[in-house]
Amino acid sequence: MKCPRCGLLVDDQVPRCRGCGFGIGDLDRRLNNPPERAGLVNDLAGALPASDRDAMAQRLAQIHATTGGELVVATVQTTKPVKPAEYVFWLFNRWEVGGPSHAGLLVLLAMDERRVECEVGYLWDVLVSDEGSLEILEQAVVPHLKEGRIAEGLRAGVERLADLIARGTPPREGDAR
Numbered sequence: 577m578k579c580p581r582c583g584l585l586v587d588d589q590v591p592r593c594r595g596c597g598f599g600i601g602d603l604d605r606r607l608n609n610p611p612e613r614a615g616l617v618n619d620l621a622g623a624l625p626a627s628d629r630d631a632m633a634q635r636l637a638q639i640h641a642t643t644g645g646e647l648v649v650a651t652v653q654t655t656k657p658v659k660p661a662e663y664v665f666w667l668f669n670r671w672e673v674g675g676p677s678h679a680g681l682l683v684l685l686a687m688d689e690r691r692v693e694c695e696v697g698y699l700w701d702v703l704v705s706d707e708g709s710l711e712i713l714e715q716a717v718v719p720h721l722k723e724g725r726i727a728e729g730l731r732a733g734v735e736r737l738a739d740l741i742a743r744g745t746p747p748r749e750g751d752a753r
Contacts, residue, residue, distance in 0.1 A: 577678070577698065578706060580665040587698065603666040606657055610670040613648075616640065621651040621687045628727035632734065639738050645700060646680035647737060648673050649730055653687050660684065660691040668695040681709070681741075683717075683733055685726070692717050692733070703744040704737065712736045 579586045584595040592599040611620050616636035617629050624632070632649060639647050648671070655663035664684040674680025678697025681704060685692050694709040716736045720729030 577665065577668075577695065577701070580659070580662040600666060600669055603658060603662055604670075607663075607666060610667055611652070613671045616646065616648050618648070618650040621653045621685070623651045623685065623687060623726045624730070625727065628731070632727075632731060635731075635734060635738070639734075639741070643741060644679060645697075645741075646674045647734065647741070648680065648682045649685075649734065650682065651685045651687065651726075651730075655684075655686045655689060655691075660686040660689050660693045664693040664695045668697070673697060674699065681737065683713075683730065683737070685721075685730065690721075692721065692729075694737075700741065703741050708740060709737070712740070 577586055578584065579593040579595060579598050581598045582593060582596040584593055586593050591601070611618070615633060617624070617633045619629055636647050636649065650667065652663070658666070663686065664682055667684065668682040671682070673682045674697040677699050679699040680697045681700055682695045683692065684694070692713050694713060696704045696706070696709060712733055717729040717733040720726070720732060
């Protein structure tokens with residue numbers, strides 16, 4: 577994964593970024609405890625109709641069954657007092673998306689900030705680059721969000737990310753990298 581502040585690679589073995597000194601503990605002090613995770617779809621902002629949440633949860637469960645990894649979606653009202661890029665990094669790590677080996681990906685929609693962010697775990701970064709995930713968010717998600725179609729945007733992003741992951745052979749949790 578990359579440091580949300582300077583972009584250098586960080587991992588579980590390095591408590592502080594070598595480039596800027598960032599540490600996840602900095603976010604812990606500012607944000608306290610993460611919201612409770614409720615599975616693969618976490619609509620903390622209440623932005624999705626129940627039918628869309630359920631359909632998305634089923635699709636994400638299929639992806640999990642196929643890949644062994646986790647594609648998780650979360651909506652929050654705000655990420656304040658931190659930037660959305662920092663919040664998605666923090667939430668990904670605190671929720672342990674993809675298990676101890678980080679075989680997963682978290683898509684975060686921050687309503688007040690009008691931002692959608694993605695954090696990719698170590699085992700999936702060979703399949704979904706930062707550039708690739710950004711392109712998917714910009715092309716598949718943002719146009720729907722601009723029209724107020726939140727569920728459609730997130731669904732389109734999930735499908736594009738799932739297609740990208742399916743093209744490769746994602747390492748399963750516990751596999752050596």
